[in-house]
Amino acid sequence: MAKLNINGKIRDVQAEAGTPLLWVIREQVGLTGTKYGCGVAQCGACSVHINGEVRRSCSVLISDMKPGDRIVTIEGLSATGSHPVQRAWAALDVPQCGYCQSGQIMAAAALLGKNPQPSDADIDAAMTNICRCGTYQRIRAGVHMAAEMVKKA
Amino acid sequence: MKKTTRATNLSRRKFIVSSAAAGGGLALGFKLPFVGSAQAATAAGTEVNAWVVVRPDSTCVVRIARSEMGQGTLTGLAQLVAEELECDWKKVATEHVFPGQNLARKRVWGDMATGGSRGIRGSQDYVRRGGAAARMMLMQAAAEQWKVPVGELTVADGVITHAASKRSTSYGRLAIAAANLTPPDPKSIKLKDPKDWKIAGKPMKRLDTADKLNGGKVYAIDLKLPGMLSAAVKACPVHGGKLVSFDEAKVAKMPGVRRAVKVNDGAVAVVADTWWRAKTALEALPIVWDEGANAAQSSATIAERLKEGLTADDAFADTKIGDALKVIAGAPKKVEAVYSTPFLSHATIERMNCTAVVTADKVEVWTATQSAEGSLAAACEEAGLPLAAGEVHKLDLGGGFGRRGGTQDYTRQAVAIAKQFPGVPVKLIWSREEDQAHDFYRPISQCKLSAGLDESGKLLGMHIRVSGQSINAWLNPGAIKEGKDVRQLQGLWKEPGDAQFGYTVPNLQIEYAMRNTHVPVGPWRGVNTNQNGVYLECFMEEVARAAGKDSLEFRRELMANHPKHLGVLNAAAEKGGWGKPLPAGVHRGIAQFMGYASYSAAVAEVSVSAEGKLKIHRMVLALNCGHAVNPDQIAAQVEGSVVYGLSAALYGECTVQNGRMVELNFHTYPLLRLAEMPKVETVIVPTQDFWGGVGEPTICVVTPAVLNAIFAATGKPVRSLPLKNVKLA
Numbered sequence: 070m071a072k073l074n075i076n077g078k079i080r081d082v083q084a085e086a087g088t089p090l091l092w093v094i095r096e097q098v099g100l101t102g103t104k105y106g107c108g109v110a111q112c113g114a115c116s117v118h119i120n121g122e123v124r125r126s127c128s129v130l131i132s133d134m135k136p137g138d139r140i141v142t143i144e145g146l147s148a149t150g151s152h153p154v155q156r157a158w159a160a161l162d163v164p165q166c167g168y169c170q171s172g173q174i175m176a177a178a179a180l181l182g183k184n185p186q187p188s189d190a191d192i193d194a195a196m197t198n199i200c201r202c203g204t205y206q207r208i209r210a211g212v213h214m215a216a217e218m219v220k221k222a
Numbered sequence: 223m224k225k226t227t228r229a230t231n232l233s234r235r236k237f238i239v240s241s242a243a244a245g246g247g248l249a250l251g252f253k254l255p256f257v258g259s260a261q262a263a264t265a266a267g268t269e270v271n272a273w274v275v276v277r278p279d280s281t282c283v284v285r286i287a288r289s290e291m292g293q294g295t296l297t298g299l300a301q302l303v304a305e306e307l308e309c310d311w312k313k314v315a316t317e318h319v320f321p322g323q324n325l326a327r328k329r330v331w332g333d334m335a336t337g338g339s340r341g342i343r344g345s346q347d348y349v350r351r352g353g354a355a356a357r358m359m360l361m362q363a364a365a366e367q368w369k370v371p372v373g374e375l376t377v378a379d380g381v382i383t384h385a386a387s388k389r390s391t392s393y394g395r396l397a398i399a400a401a402n403l404t405p406p407d408p409k410s411i412k413l414k415d416p417k418d419w420k421i422a423g424k425p426m427k428r429l430d431t432a433d434k435l436n437g438g439k440v441y442a443i444d445l446k447l448p449g450m451l452s453a454a455v456k457a458c459p460v461h462g463g464k465l466v467s468f469d470e471a472k473v474a475k476m477p478g479v480r481r482a483v484k485v486n487d488g489a490v491a492v493v494a495d496t497w498w499r500a501k502t503a504l505e506a507l508p509i510v511w512d513e514g515a516n517a518a519q520s521s522a523t524i525a526e527r528l529k530e531g532l533t534a535d536d537a538f539a540d541t542k543i544g545d546a547l548k549v550i551a552g553a554p555k556k557v558e559a560v561y562s563t564p565f566l567s568h569a570t571i572e573r574m575n576c577t578a579v580v581t582a583d584k585v586e587v588w589t590a591t592q593s594a595e596g597s598l599a600a601a602c603e604e605a606g607l608p609l610a611a612g613e614v615h616k617l618d619l620g621g622g623f624g625r626r627g628g629t630q631d632y633t634r635q636a637v638a639i640a641k642q643f644p645g646v647p648v649k650l651i652w653s654r655e656e657d658q659a660h661d662f663y664r665p666i667s668q669c670k671l672s673a674g675l676d677e678s679g680k681l682l683g684m685h686i687r688v689s690g691q692s693i694n695a696w697l698n699p700g701a702i703k704e705g706k707d708v709r710q711l712q713g714l715w716k717e718p719g720d721a722q723f724g725y726t727v728p729n730l731q732i733e734y735a736m737r738n739t740h741v742p743v744g745p746w747r748g749v750n751t752n753q754n755g756v757y758l759e760c761f762m763e764e765v766a767r768a769a770g771k772d773s774l775e776f777r778r779e780l781m782a783n784h785p786k787h788l789g790v791l792n793a794a795a796e797k798g799g800w801g802k803p804l805p806a807g808v809h810r811g812i813a814q815f816m817g818y819a820s821y822s823a824a825v826a827e828v829s830v831s832a833e834g835k836l837k838i839h840r841m842v843l844a845l846n847c848g849h850a851v852n853p854d855q856i857a858a859q860v861e862g863s864v865v866y867g868l869s870a871a872l873y874g875e876c877t878v879q880n881g882r883m884v885e886l887n888f889h890t891y892p893l894l895r896l897a898e899m900p901k902v903e904t905v906i907v908p909t910q911d912f913w914g915g916v917g918e919p920t921i922c923v924v925t926p927a928v929l930n931a932i933f934a935a936t937g938k939p940v941r942s943l944p945l946k947n948v949k950l951a
């Protein structure tokens with residue numbers, strides 16, 4: 070039994086020590102916005118924030134979590150979908166199938182959290198998640214648009 | 223003839239999940255029919271006709287029969303229906319239809335399959351008629367209510383007005399009366415001239431974005447049903463191999479494990495309370511396979527077989543104009559080249575998955591499918607039940623690209639497993655490794671091309687010989703007539719209209735030699751236009767250079783008889799600034815090709831460093847798809863096709879060793895990432911005189927345009943893919 074702080078709520082979870090955080094979030098906690106794509110830290114579909122850092126949850130074991138770690142999933146990014154990244158994504162119709170977009174949004178939100186006005190090179194370096202539908206051009210535009218929203222706010 | 227009023231079946235999935243959550247146990251959603259009291263109809267909305275349901279608040283729910291996998295078809299189809307319906311676009315909702323109900327209602331929604339870029343062009347006519355018929359019935363209902371001739375009424379945004387008497391009413395108030403009227407004869411309906419479109423043809427926002435931004439969207443892989451078990455599966459890594467045995471006792475006591483079960487002849491699954499536990503136990507399960515003779519196959523043996531096909535005499539010629547072989551042999555100048563392209567997996571980011579519940583007399587599946595009716599057939603056949611005993615809940619796909627069409631291997635497996643747990647829902651999820659190991663790959667092929675030129679550089683003759691694996695031989699042998707499979711020559715066909723060869727060459731021979739392997743193959747976004755586009759357009763570049771001519775001019779001279787091919791080529795060249803100066807070190811390449819009834823062309827700008835490092839700076843793509851239903855979503859598809867195409871060009875290959883696939887995850891099967899994305903500019907040049915596809919057409923020009931730009935940069939043609947294996951310096 071472990072206690073996890075997910076989206077500000079403490080949850081008791083029952084999982085073997087070697088279970089990746091991704092599967093605890095999806096199967097034990099029941100939050101399915103965090104996706105499985107590769108399981109080997111390659112695609113980023115499983116991206117969540119741990120203490121404000123973006124992490125690929127398929128490759129974080131539940132046994133590595135420390136008490137007090139704060140986990141935020143896509144469901145907890147904002148109460149009403151109003152995070153600047155979510156608003157920019159909506160304005161530009163970024164998603165195609167949408168499957169990778171939870172991870173993309175979490176990666177973009179983490180980037181802006183650290184670097185509110187990222188350059189194209191910063192975006193290249195930070196946005197390494199795979200989108201098989203190929204929405205990269207709009208993701209880049211979306212990060213810039215969200216940065217503008219942050220600046221004006 | 224009067225019709226009975228029917229209550230709409232809004233989101234049966236939600237109904238099942240919520241009624242189950244309310245403590246009702248699992249509600250098998252069978253035959254929740256389109257019947258109900260007038261009261262229910264008022265609450266849920268009224269089916270005016272098969273395509274349109276109107277709610278009391280005038281929200282119009284458009285029924286969507288095709289699958290949505292990101293390509294935007296759902297929004298485009300809704301635009302087409304709404305355009306004719308004259309409803310308020312802000313009050314448009316959509317719902318999927320069920321294949322079992324389609325069957326029960328004599329296929330009122332037509333073909334539900336979504337492939338070959340047919341989602342819109344294949345259904346635009348009848349869905350527009352559906353929207354128009356509903357509008358006519360709603361107006362007729364108003365006319366009858368007010369006892370005025372229908373010709374005196376006008377309609378806009380779902381509000382019907384009788385100007386003379388200053389009366390107006392809404393669709394929501396008329397729906398029940400309209401549903402009871404006799405529908406007009408579809409053939410008598412006059413559709414709008416696309417020039418008058420207000421909703422279709424416009425860059426409307428997608429209708430399905432909101433819950434993709436907050437984690438709320440439920441994909442098939444996310445489905446939860448009460449009492450559900452999860453399954454992980456492993457098929458024999460060698461295609462065609464068989465399961466001999468497995469030692470269930472070794473994993474039976476692992477956490478959460480229920481059972482290990484045989485899945486038909488060639489696979490085994492572990493079923494547990496969670497998928498992670500099922501997968502962990504599957505990895506620990508001792509399995510004995512009979513790999514069979516295919517274990518001796520490798521990329522090298524396959525390449526040998528294809529190479530032999532390049533000169534073998536069992537090929538057939540689909541095009542034979544003049545005497546190309548003789549003319550080339552006697553030409554003063556000859557060009558010859560052999561090209562090759564590998565097997566490729568689809569690598570949808572959502573894994574193959576399906577949830578099934580099987581009882582003695584019912585089978586129900588929840589699945590991500592491009593072919594809902596194919597899923598129904600597969601589920602019922604696997605369950606040993608008649609079609610009427612099955613139903614498919616279609617969830618939007620986390621990517622399709624041709625992988626989740628008619629074969630429905632994963633749906634079959636889910637049913638085969640769930641059959642062994644009667645009445646219990648079982649969700650099967652494939653691991654990424656299983657997906658890379660058991661795809662229906664883009665077929666492998668090689669191509670030998672030769673051309674003859676006269677002294678002035680005029681093209682006298684061309685000979686194209688494709689040798690490679692046939693998709694039809696694997697999936698649809700009935701389509702091969704007298705051993706001739708023209709499908710593998712897609713894009714090189716002489717017939718106009720779909721995927722026509724765009725040049726006039728006085729002596730031309732185009733042939734295919736079928737060389738099949740043990741590796742399963744299938745359609746992959748763009749299908750055979752991918753390989754054939756590379757072969758033809760990169761070779762054209764070689765010939766143009768041998769002729770000492772500009773790549774664009776050389777093509778133009780051969781295209782006078784193909785004005786639509788030429789039109790997009792010119793559009794791409796113009797927007798791409800063909801012939802204009804470029805920054806130092808940057809080079810251009812150009813290509814055109816046709817597929818899915820649409821015409822595509824591309825200009826690429828690349829640079830290659832002294833160390834051979836490639837950078838793709840910019841790509842301009844021109845597309846003539848006839849009618850452009852949603853220009854912004856067309857641009858999105860073009861952008862996506864660049865990414866899908868470049869992933870293949872740069873990195874994509876599935877190789878074979880000891881009969882099995884080698885690249886099992888993204889570290890060995892890399893895909894394009896954001897940092898490598900060129901700037902993409904889309905030029906849509908719709909001539910509005912035909913209906914072409916959108917999702918697939920442009921991919922076939924992406925790779926040849928880039929390879930031709932590399933040729934311009936390095937002076938050397940690239941003849942084999944992917945580029946990761948090619949030294950550019």
Ligand code: FES
Binds near residue numbers: 105110114116128
């Ligand atoms: S699923 Fe975690 S990175 Fe792909």
Ligand code: FES
Binds near residue numbers: 201620621
């Ligand atoms: S939107 Fe489909 S994988 Fe990114």
